[in-house]
Amino acid sequence: xxxxxxxxxxxxxxxxxxxxxxxxxxxxxxxxxxxxxxxxxxxxxxxxxxxxxxxxxxxxxxxxxxxxxxxxxxxxxxxxxxxxxxxxxxxxxxxxxxxxxxxxxxxxxxxx
Amino acid sequence: xxxxxxxxxxxxxxxxxxxxxxxxxxxxxxxxxxxxxxxxxxxxxxxxxxxxxxxxxxxxxxxxxxxxxxxxxxxxxxxxxxxxxxxxxxxxxxxxxxxxxxxxxxxxxxxxx
Numbered sequence: 001x002x003x004x005x006x007x008x009x010x011x012x013x014x015x016x017x018x019x020x021x022x023x024x025x026x027x028x029x030x031x032x033x034x035x036x037x038x039x040x041x042x043x044x045x046x047x048x049x050x051x052x053x054x055x056x057x058x059x060x061x062x063x064x065x066x067x068x069x070x071x072x073x074x075x076x077x078x079x080x081x082x083x084x085x086x087x088x089x090x091x092x093x094x095x096x097x098x099x100x101x102x103x104x105x106x107x108x109x110x111x112x
Numbered sequence: 113x114x115x116x117x118x119x120x121x122x123x124x125x126x127x128x129x130x131x132x133x134x135x136x137x138x139x140x141x142x143x144x145x146x147x148x149x150x151x152x153x154x155x156x157x158x159x160x161x162x163x164x165x166x167x168x169x170x171x172x173x174x175x176x177x178x179x180x181x182x183x184x185x186x187x188x189x190x191x192x193x194x195x196x197x198x199x200x201x202x203x204x205x206x207x208x209x210x211x212x213x214x215x216x217x218x219x220x221x222x223x224x225x
Contacts, residue, residue, distance in 0.1 A: 043118075043217050044155065044216040046213050046214070098212070099160070099168065104153070
């Protein structure tokens with residue numbers, strides 16, 4: 001079956017530090033890959049997505065590249081802000097499916 | 113309008129109560145979803161409605177009963193819940209039902225006493 005594994009948190013950083021959250025997946029075929037972010041007390045928001053190999057998703061300074069050879073979709077941001085403190089979920093959905101499979105989530109705390 | 117609206121935001125109920133959670137979207141999306149999220153865990157899929165028909169039921173206990181009155185509305189009827197059902201219940205929608213990105217509501221925080 002499909003599965004997503006992401007690094008456990010919490011990840012604690014200082015403002016302007018570089019952030020990487022690792023995500024690897026197992027899936028048949030060619031899934032679409034997503035990063036969702038959940039701010040405290042809120043629902044999930046789509047941060048970025050990629051639908052095929054070598055696609056790069058980007059939004060709000062975050063980037064992730066769909067690497068089929070390593071089955072990975074690592075999230076990066078060059079300079080984090082306090083407002084980036086949240087829980088980040090890596091997820092996949094099969095091309096012909098409607099069931100989103102989430103990783104366990106990584107809590108990120110950015111300190112001033 | 114790119115929002116999924118859920119009401120109420122918070123709900124406290126006893127184990128003998130009957131209550132309903134409501135979800136609404138006006139983006140013309142044809143698939144709607146209920147997820148359950150326990151603290152510090154990822155969301156778990158409960159139900160999927162596709163074109164107003166139930167297409168996925170992830171073996172959810174019958175004390176949870178979904179309803180899709182029309183393409184914009186999704187309800188979750190609750191009856192005889194247990195304390196372990198306390199969680200954040202998230203509604204989501206997507207334009208189609210195949211590999212689409214999901215738009216989530218802010219959720220209903222449910223506490224069962």
